[in-house]
Amino acid sequence: MQNDSLYKEIWQILEEQPMLDPHTHLTPSHLTARGLHDILLYHMVVSDLYSAGCPDGARLSDFPDDNEAYSRLERAIPYVKYIQNTSCFWGVKIILKDLYGWDEPITENNWKELDDIIRAKYADPNWNKELIKRSNIKRFCTELARRGDGSFDYICDYSLEWAFFTRAQWGCFDTALLELEYTWNMDQHGSPLPVTVNRDALNFKRTLKTIDDVDAALTHFFDKVPFDQITNIASHFSCDVNYREVTAKEMETALKNRDSAGPSERDIYANYIFNRYLEMYRERNIGKIMQFSLGAEPLPYETGAKMRTETVFELAQIFSRNPDLKFNIHNASEHQNQAFCTLARELPNVSYTGFWWHNFFPGQIRKIFRQRLDMIAMNKWVGFISDAYCLDWTYAKTILVRAQMTEVLREKVLQGQYNVDTVKFIAEQILYETPKNLFDIQI
Numbered sequence: 248m249q250n251d252s253l254y255k256e257i258w259q260i261l262e263e264q265p266m267l268d269p270h271t272h273l274t275p276s277h278l279t280a281r282g283l284h285d286i287l288l289y290h291m292v293v294s295d296l297y298s299a300g301c302p303d304g305a306r307l308s309d310f311p312d313d314n315e316a317y318s319r320l321e322r323a324i325p326y327v328k329y330i331q332n333t334s335c336f337w338g339v340k341i342i343l344k345d346l347y348g349w350d351e352p353i354t355e356n357n358w359k360e361l362d363d364i365i366r367a368k369y370a371d372p373n374w375n376k377e378l379i380k381r382s383n384i385k386r387f388c389t390e391l392a393r394r395g396d397g398s399f400d401y402i403c404d405y406s407l408e409w410a411f412f413t414r415a416q417w418g419c420f421d422t423a424l425l426e427l428e429y430t431w432n433m434d435q436h437g438s439p440l441p442v443t444v445n446r447d448a449l450n451f452k453r454t455l456k457t458i459d460d461v462d463a464a465l466t467h468f469f470d471k472v473p474f475d476q477i478t479n480i481a482s483h484f485s486c487d488v489n490y491r492e493v494t495a496k497e498m499e500t501a502l503k504n505r506d507s508a509g510p511s512e513r514d515i516y517a518n519y520i521f522n523r524y525l526e527m528y529r530e531r532n533i534g535k536i537m538q539f540s541l542g543a544e545p546l547p548y549e550t551g552a553k554m555r556t557e558t559v560f561e562l563a564q565i566f567s568r569n570p571d572l573k574f575n576i577h578n579a580s581e582h583q584n585q586a587f588c589t590l591a592r593e594l595p596n597v598s599y600t601g602f603w604w605h606n607f608f609p610g611q612i613r614k615i616f617r618q619r620l621d622m623i624a625m626n627k628w629v630g631f632i633s634d635a636y637c638l639d640w641t642y643a644k645t646i647l648v649r650a651q652m653t654e655v656l657r658e659k660v661l662q663g664q665y666n667v668d669t670v671k672f673i674a675e676q677i678l679y680e681t682p683k684n685l686f687d688i689q690i
Contacts, residue, residue: 257656257670261649264674266384267682268641269600270406270481270538270577270632273389274309275399278375280639283362284316286342287323287353289640291335291607294549299329304548320358327353334608338643345646346378346639378638382645385679386688391477392438404478404688406538408439410468412520415485417443417545420508423516424455431455431464436471443545456502458495461520465527474533478686479575481538485517486554486580490561493518525569536573536598536685542580543604552605554580559587566594575685577632579604581611588622598685599623601632602648612651620659620673629685630677 280286290306297304301323308315330336343349347364351357368374379402391405410430416422428451429440455461484490493515501508501515508516541558543550566574577600578587591597599619602612619628631648633641656673659665665673683690 251657253660254653254657256667257660258649258653260667260671261652261656261674261678262383264383264671264678266382266631266645266678267386267388267686267688268384268631268633268635269388269404269479269629269682269686269688270603270634271387271389271641272393272634272636273387273403273638273641274393274395274636275389275403276395277369278399278638279369279378280342280365280637281369282316282366283358284311284320285637286339286365286639287327288316288319289335289636290549291604292330292339293323295330295333295335296323296326297548299326301326306548320362321355324353324355324358334647338640338647341643341646342639345381346642375638378642382638382642384641384645385690387641388478388686388688390438390481391436391473394476404686405476406479406481407436407472407477408481409436409472411439411483412524413485413488413490413517413539414483415487415513415544416446417547419444419446420510420513421505421516422513423520424505425449427461427464427468427520428454430468430471433471436473442550443547458498458502461498461523465520465524468524469527469531474535477535478688479536479538481540483540483543484558484562484576485544486542486558487513487544488517489514490558490565491518492522495519525565525572529569529571536575536687538575538577538600540577540579540603542578542582542606550579550604552580552582554578554582556583556586559583559590563590563594566590566597570594570596572596573598573685575600575629577601577603579606581606581614584615585618585622588618591623591627598627598629598681600629600682601634603632603634607634607644607647609647609651612648613655616652616655620655625673625676626681626684628677629682630674 284307288307293306303319303322307319349361353361386402386404388404388406390408394405410426412423412426414422425446426440431453432451455464497515498519501512504512542552542554544553573596575598578584591599602615606615633644635641635644656670682688
């Protein structure tokens with residue numbers, strides 16, 4: 248198909264279309280891969296390796312020393328041959344071939360040579376500019392906590408990822424309280440708790456015992472957020488939570504039962520805190536769009552795709568009760584994507600973004616892309632987020648997504664639904680204009 252003239256024409260349109268990336272975890276102090284570990288041990292690939300038998304299932308730390316990076320690579324390399332079929336490894340191959348000129352298998356005998364090549368490129372002060380140019384991305388949004396000294400503000404906007412009041416944790420039923428206590432015990436905003444938190448490592452001086460404590464902690468949260476430095480707030484909707492309105496009396500009783508909390512208390516904590524959060528958000532007239540991830544629930548090391556059918560309309564009630572607030576969703580579960588598309592069609596304050604986590608695979612991308620093209624106006628959804636931790640993976644993901652979009656758009660042209668001019672307009676909207684307008688990105 249790639250030799251087909253229409254395929255080539257659409258690919259060129261997408262390749263030449265400038266893009267915005269409104270959700271990443273880039274760290275401006277090291278935008279590109281620092282070594283092979285940043286490419287081969289990206290957490291999506293770690294999951295592939297772990298499934299193939301590699302003993303390490305946990306993420307690499309954000310700032311690994313050479314001992315950690317090398318020891319993890321040594322344990323991972325024997326399992327690389329088993330994951331050559333995966334689309335995550337396709338991303339690895341794209342990076343190594345296009346960016347580093349490496350087109351050989353990775354083995355126990357040659358990985359250090361490859362690591363040296365990547366480290367040499369990282370040392371080149373112009374390498375990050377080259378990767379940005381190749382990706383054709385004009386601006387990125389990353390976590391505010393990763394901003395550093397602000398020297399990359401000319402290409403970066405920032406999202407607040409600090410507290411996830413409606414997220415669940417593995418085997419934990421008071422997560423909403425932990426998330427709020429985490430911020431209440433900090434003097435300034437910071438990074439979020441990890442996907443799977445070790446609560447034994449949390450030693451809070453201030454804990455939530457009453458509803459007044461909840462209000463005090465939320466006030467502290469809002470007072471510590473520099474809203475003038477961000478374009479949006481990012482959080483997560485767990486589909487384990489049953490979303491509903493709860494009373495103050497329910498919350499008071501649930502707080503007293505914290506030591507024996509179960510699913511019922513979990514739902515009360517999350518709903519009460521989140522609804523109170525939205526009230527304060529409105530009272531302070533913040534106005535920033537709120538990003539919510541959805542459809543990925545914790546497992547011991549990472550997450551799995553999960554979606555309850557009821558979650559769709561429980562969230563619809565939240566969206567409809569707050570018509571003056573803007574909600575943007577990126578979903579990790581293909582299940583119920585059609586149902587969520589109907590919400591974007593009927594609720595003006597709901598929009599969607601990209602293909603996230605367990606949906607970032609070619610088959611899911613094509614299916615979701617088709618549904619959104621057919622169901623949602625193009626100023627209500629964003630065609631790309633990388634969710635990447637380095638520019639190398641941003642580049643690879645642009646290739647993966649363009650390939651799927653090209654195939655679907657070619658199909659639409661052949662069916663007579665679109666012509667080439669329509670394809671150009673769609674690309675301009677979903678890859679540039681819509682993210683610029685939804686997230687108020689200043690170009």
